[in-house]
Amino acid sequence: MTNDAGTVRSVPRTARERARAEITAEIIEAGRRHLATDGAAGLSLRAIARELGMASSAVYRYMASRDELLTKLIIDAYDSLGAAAEAMEALPDRRDLIGRWSAVCQAVRNWAIANPNEYALIYGSPVPGYVAPADTIAPASRVANLLVQILVEAVGRRGPTADGSDGSVTGSGRSGLVADGGYGGPVADAAARALEPILTQLSAAVPDAAMQTGLMVWAALFGTVSLELFGQFHNVVGEGPGDREAFFAECVRRWAAQLGLG
């Protein structure tokens, strides 16, 4: 392996550095396993050290504190979910918006079922006393970015809204209701104003009504997955083979309709 002096390399060089990266990864992996057994509250550096056969104090060579490990696990979880969703979303033809939307939904649900405690870590109750640092923001928005992209393309396909405006201006300065472009009716002024943070982050223009619908469907997606995963579907939605999948597929179909895809 060549190693030009002065070149900044992210790949570990020396045996020490390689070992360090490996053991750090092992600690995180062990933390992930603990998460699955005991949840975030039961995450313990001592238990991880025991599992890895090292003194509890040795872990501190790799991790400054329990909270740092928690942060790493949160980022990992967001990245894992994001990667799964991106991989599935990439499969359908780019013009097949329904296919792409369904791929994202199914990826989210499948990942959540496969990794229930990591899902709970990022979309469940916040860990008391823990505040997520800024590093978690970017990985946290990977799924949302996919959804936004699909929404933007769907909006673009429809062309300008019926009233001739480009639809991207929020409600300030206008009275009453804002034209909707077919996304479930116009949006009240105050509600349109509440959408500003997300709208200003977008490069493309999205009408208020479409954004409102997008957020609602986004909340519905994660709400549905959470309710199922957290046990609220008992005695409500069937638990026989394929029942949960069929219900979810029907949800996905209807959300796509609400988003005006296809």
Add this chain to the structure above:
Amino acid sequence: MTNDAGTVRSVPRTARERARAEITAEIIEAGRRHLATDGAAGLSLRAIARELGMASSAVYRYMASRDELLTKLIIDAYDSLGAAAEAMEALPDRRDLIGRWSAVCQAVRNWAIANPNEYALIYGSPVPGYVAPADTIAPASRVANLLVQILVEAVGRRGPTADGSDGSVTGSGRSGLVADGGYGGPVADAAARALEPILTQLSAAVPDAAMQTGLMVWAALFGTVSLELFGQFHNVVGEGPGDREAFFAECVRRWAAQLGLG
């Protein structure tokens, strides 16, 4: 105070029984406060005993174990939320389905914001290692009962569905899609089958499509409240005065439309 011998009374009689009921209530109340500070994972009988100025062992005269307290807190939370929703839902004119629906939604959100940790306890991540006993089922469905009642009345107002069936039969024995009665399109056979558990609990007939819509809106309601409460709206929905309320009100309006109310 009269006390007829032989009469079964749920009200405590003797001073001892009165004291017992009071102290039990104090323990639960202290538990509720701890929930608000440390979350479910940090709930500790010792800490509660300390707060109440008694020996840690004394708590065991009133509570068999930590899990029993947790169960009581869960039931209390469901009951508290249920009572709040019922009280608000009772206010509008019975014929005003939109008003009743909005009242339930606002009550849920307001209660969740006022009692975030109790909300997290019942709608957030499950506590690892804890399994909710059967006593929690009835109080857990109080809000759902209100929603179902509104849905049933809305369906009743529309009369029989367009294809002449009463709409209550689930998909078995029919092929393809089932008539919807205007609720967001027909429901796939498999999805209709998945709805059986909830449909068989209802006294009135509800078409599959309406039930599907009802469940989806229910999940959307709690999903939206959860996402807001658990911090997922950061940089998405505005945090200025009234922003969150306006966004939620717009959601409520659109859900009512999806449910075919008004």
Add this chain to the structure above:
DNA sequence: TGTACATCAGTGAACGCGCGTTCACTGATGTAC
């Protein structure tokens, strides 16, 4: 109404366990000359 006994609330010590984090120290690995 008064006494004898049973019931119950509350105590304090103990068992056995877990945790996060620090610190002085040993010994191996890497680096500069």
Add this chain to the structure above:
DNA sequence: TGTACATCAGTGAACGCGCGTTCACTGATGTAC
């Protein structure tokens, strides 16, 4: 290539804290005669 020194990984003991739960015991409250 070999030596001297610096860096780093890992150890084991310790600090100080918390927890759930049990148990033998004291003393107050309630009950039956």
